[in-house]
Amino acid sequence: MTQPRLTLSTIAALALTLVASGVSAQDSPQGATQAALPKPTALRVGDILSGELNALKTRAKGTKGPVYQLVSDPRRLPAPSGLCNLENGPETFQIVPADDAQAAQLKSHRGKQVALKVSSVACANEPGQMSEAVVTKWSLVK
Numbered sequence: 001m002t003q004p005r006l007t008l009s010t011i012a013a014l015a016l017t018l019v020a021s022g023v024s025a026q027d028s029p030q031g032a033t034q035a036a037l038p039k040p041t042a043l044r045v046g047d048i049l050s051g052e053l054n055a056l057k058t059r060a061k062g063t064k065g066p067v068y069q070l071v072s073d074p075r076r077l078p079a080p081s082g083l084c085n086l087e088n089g090p091e092t093f094q095i096v097p098a099d100d101a102q103a104a105q106l107k108s109h110r111g112k113q114v115a116l117k118v119s120s121v122a123c124a125n126e127p128g129q130m131s132e133a134v135v136t137k138w139s140l141v142k
Helices: 008-027 030-036 100-107
Strands: 048-060 063-071 092-095 113-123 133-141
Touching: 048 092, 048 133, 063 100, 100 133
Parallel strands: 092 133
Antiparallel strands: 048 063, 048 113, 063 092, 113 133
């Protein structure tokens, strides 16, 4: 029966790795991390929200319907929502089509950069919402 041996070089390499990871974790203080976060821009009603559009599969309240997600820069929503209890504001927006015509508009733009004129936006607060904010009224900008 053989027993595993830890050689001196293996122990030294392990110790060096642990020391190096501890030093690098201490090099970036908490204040520097906060300063590195991009400042969110305000998103008002009527503003343009642009980013990549992705399709989501969801079954909200037992009904299956098309839902899309827009990934954008961090935004600050209108009061009282603000930053949606996030450090930097929401970056993912769930786009809910109001009817089949809006769903057809978005279907042809999946995976592409789009721009939407936002009329109604709020923080996501219901279970099952995969995004940080929900846009319920919008129009596609061409």
